[in-house]
Amino acid sequence: MASHRKPRPRTAVVTAPRAVIGLTSAALATVTLLSESAAAAPSKPEPSVQEVQAKVDALNHQADTATQRYNQAQATTGHQRTKANALLNQVAAGAEQLNATRRTLGEYAAAQYRTNGLGPTATLLLSNDPQAFFDSENLLKRGAAQQSKVLTRYEDQMAATARQRTQASQSLLTLQNAQQKLDTDRRAVQDKLRQAQTLLNSLNRQQKERLAQLQAQREAAARASAARLAAASHATSSASYATKAARAIAFAKAQLGKPYVWGATGPNSYDCSGLVQAAWAAAGVTLPRTTWDQVDVGTRVAISDLEPGDLVFYYSDISHVAMYIGDGEMIQAPHTGAVIDIQPVTEMPIYGATRPA
Numbered sequence: 319m320a321s322h323r324k325p326r327p328r329t330a331v332v333t334a335p336r337a338v339i340g341l342t343s344a345a346l347a348t349v350t351l352l353s354e355s356a357a358a359a360p361s362k363p364e365p366s367v368q369e370v371q372a373k374v375d376a377l378n379h380q381a382d383t384a385t386q387r388y389n390q391a392q393a394t395t396g397h398q399r400t401k402a403n404a405l406l407n408q409v410a411a412g413a414e415q416l417n418a419t420r421r422t423l424g425e426y427a428a429a430q431y432r433t434n435g436l437g438p439t440a441t442l443l444l445s446n447d448p449q450a451f452f453d454s455e456n457l458l459k460r461g462a463a464q465q466s467k468v469l470t471r472y473e474d475q476m477a478a479t480a481r482q483r484t485q486a487s488q489s490l491l492t493l494q495n496a497q498q499k500l501d502t503d504r505r506a507v508q509d510k511l512r513q514a515q516t517l518l519n520s521l522n523r524q525q526k527e528r529l530a531q532l533q534a535q536r537e538a539a540a541r542a543s544a545a546r547l548a549a550a551s552h553a554t555s556s557a558s559y560a561t562k563a564a565r566a567i568a569f570a571k572a573q574l575g576k577p578y579v580w581g582a583t584g585p586n587s588y589d590c591s592g593l594v595q596a597a598w599a600a601a602g603v604t605l606p607r608t609t610w611d612q613v614d615v616g617t618r619v620a621i622s623d624l625e626p627g628d629l630v631f632y633y634s635d636i637s638h639v640a641m642y643i644g645d646g647e648m649i650q651a652p653h654t655g656a657v658i659d660i661q662p663v664t665e666m667p668i669y670g671a672t673r674p675a
Contacts, residue, residue: 367528370517377514378653381507382637385580385589388503389608392581395496402493405486412479419471507580511654537662544646544662547621555625555673562601562675563627569600570641570649573658578651583607590639593651593658594629597641603675609639616674624663628673632666642671 365373521529555563570593579587584596591612595605605612613631624630624642632638640650640663648663 367521367525367532370521370525371529371532374514374517377510377517379633379637381510381514381580381654382590382633383635384503384506384510386591386608386610386637388500388507388581389589389591390610391496391500391503393607395493395500398489398493398496402486402489405482405489409479409482409486412475412482415475419475504581511580515655537665540662540665541646543664546646547624547664548644548646551622551624554623559627559673559675560625562598562603563625565601566594566597566603566627567641567643567649570594570597570643570658573597574649574660576658578653578656578658580654588651588658590651593649594639594641598674601675605674609636612639612674613670613672616672619671619673621668621671624671625673627675628671630663630671631669633669634667636669638666 573584573588573593573596577587578589580589581592582588583592588596591607591609594612595607598605605615609631612629613636616629619625619628621630626642626644628642630640630642630648632640638650640648640661642648642663643660646663647660648665649658649660651658652661
């Protein structure tokens with residue numbers, strides 16, 4: 319007998335069209351790229367040569383300011399070290415005087431111990447020579463008065479030595495703080511100079527050539543401005559000042575080509591304030607160490623009245639100084655990586671000028 323089986327139902331297999339598969343893959347790829355782009359930090363555009371120049375100028379300016387802080391801290395440290403040494407010498411001398419007075423008191427104490435066994439009455443009764451006894455009593459009284467003076471001196475010396483030790487301790491603490499500030503300012507200068515050098519090292523050959531062109535254009539503009547300034551100026555100083563200025567300028571010119579080194583005062587290298595300080599010292603005029611103090615020496619003069627020997631200060635924070643040598647030019651120790659040279663006096667923003675003698 320024939321069997322009748324029901325047909326087994328077939329499972330339907332759905333196949334996506336090729337177009338749909340391709341579209342899905344493209345969409346996934348797009349989503350992946352978008353997510354990767356969103357995760358990545360946006361790249362910064364490379365700075366232009368003008369921006370690099372402005373940044374280097376700013377860093378050199380900041381290094382100049384930090385150098386003046388360093389010079390100031392160095393002068394403070396030197397002064398404080400001298401003061402501390404003087405106080406320590408006073409403490410040592412006071413200790414010697416105190417020990418000498420202590421020895422004298424010890425001698426008095428030993429003498430009293432040896433004669434303290436008998437009172438004055440018993441000593442008189444047992445004495446073979448009463449007159450000698452009375453003489454010795456007078457000596458003892460005078461000795462007691464002298465002993466009292468020595469004791470008073472000892473107490474005064476003790477108090478003075480204590481004060482000197484306190485002053486010496488405070489001075490040494492001030493010296494330590496000054497040394498720490500000196501180290502902080504030193505690191506600040508080094509950091510600014512390192513940043514400037516790193517920025518310059520990042521330039522390619524074409525950028526360096528463009529940078530040199532920009533510097534030449536800027537110098538040409540400064541020379542034109544300085545020439546106009548020189549043409550408009552007129553002499554007002556004395557013959558005595560002109561003589562001293564000539565000596566200072568001669569000294570400064572003898573340093574041409576020597577390297578700028580921050581914190582240096584010669585003879586092999588200088589920073590800006592160190593150069594003008596040494597130059598005017600050669601003319602017999604003493605200037606302080608920093609630009610911030612040098613600007614207050616002598617007489618202020620208008621830029622239109624500049625004469626050879628005058629000091630010209632730059633930037634609003636008075637962080638750079640040069641010496642005017644006439645014809646719109648100044649001599650200066652510029653910045654790290656450069657040497658002492660002659661440039662237009664209008665090369666940088668001028669703060670003011672002084673006539674130091």
